[in-house]
Amino acid sequence: xxxxxxxxxxxxxxxxxxxxxxxxxxxxxxxxxxxxxxxxxxxxxxxxxxxxxxxxxxxxxxxxxxxxxxxxxxxxxxxxxxxxxxxxxxxxxxxxxxxxxxxxxxxxxxxxxxxxxxxxxxxxxxxxxxxxxxxxxxxxxxxxxxxxxxxxxxxxxxxxxxxxxxxxxxxxxxx
Ligand SMILES: [Zn+2]
Numbered sequence: 673x674x675x676x677x678x679x680x681x682x683x684x685x686x687x688x689x690x691x692x693x694x695x696x697x698x699x700x701x702x703x704x705x706x707x708x709x710x711x712x713x714x715x716x717x718x719x720x721x722x723x724x725x726x727x728x729x730x731x732x733x734x735x736x737x738x739x740x741x742x743x744x745x746x747x748x749x750x751x752x753x754x755x756x757x758x759x760x761x762x763x764x765x766x767x768x769x770x771x772x773x774x775x776x777x778x779x780x781x782x783x784x785x786x787x788x789x790x791x792x793x794x795x796x797x798x799x800x801x802x803x804x805x806x807x808x809x810x811x812x813x814x815x816x817x818x819x820x821x822x823x824x825x826x827x828x829x830x831x832x833x834x835x836x837x838x839x840x841x842x843x844x845x846x847x
Pocket of ligand 1 (some may be wrong): 687688689690691713715716717718719720
C-alpha cells in the first residue's frame with residue numbers, strides 16, 4: 673500500500689474506561705478493492721487498543737461464498753469487517769464477532785489460522801484435535817471447503833472468484 677489518500681483524526685470516549693482518546697482514520701486506495709479505511713484507537717489511561725479495517729463503501733447486507741479447492745483460493749485477499757461473521761460449514765466452524773471485534777485484512781489461509789488460534793485458546797479434547805487436524809490439512813490445500821462471510825454492513829470483500837448473495841440460514845446467527 674502507498675501513502676494514505678486521506679487522514680482524519682477525532683476524539684471519542686474510550687469504550688473501556690471512558691477517558692478521551694484520539695482516533696485516527698487513514699484512507700488508502702487499493703487496487704481491486706477501492707478505498708480502504710484503517711482506523712487506530714489507542715487509550716493512554718487503560719491500554720485499550722483497537723485497529724479496524726473496512727472498505728470505505730458500505731453496502732447492502734451480503735453473504736460472500738468462496739469455493740476453496742486448493743492453493744489458488746487460499747491466497748485470495750479478504751477484507752473482513754468488524755461486524756462480519758465467518759463460517760466453514762464442512763468443518764462445523766463458525767465465528768460471530770463480539771462488541772469489540774476488529775476488522776482485518778488477510779487471506780483465506782489467514783482465516784484458517786484465526787480459527788486455529790481460537791482453538792488453541794478455547795478448546796481441548798478429542799473433537800478439538802479432529803478440528804485442528806482438519807484445519808492443518810486445509811491450510812496445506814489438501815481439503816476442499818467453502819468459506820462463508822456474512823456482513824450485515826456490506827463492507828467486507830474477497831478479491832478472487834466468489835459468489836455474492838443475500839444473508840440466509842447459511843450465515844452464523846448475528847447478534
Ligand atoms: Zn481507556
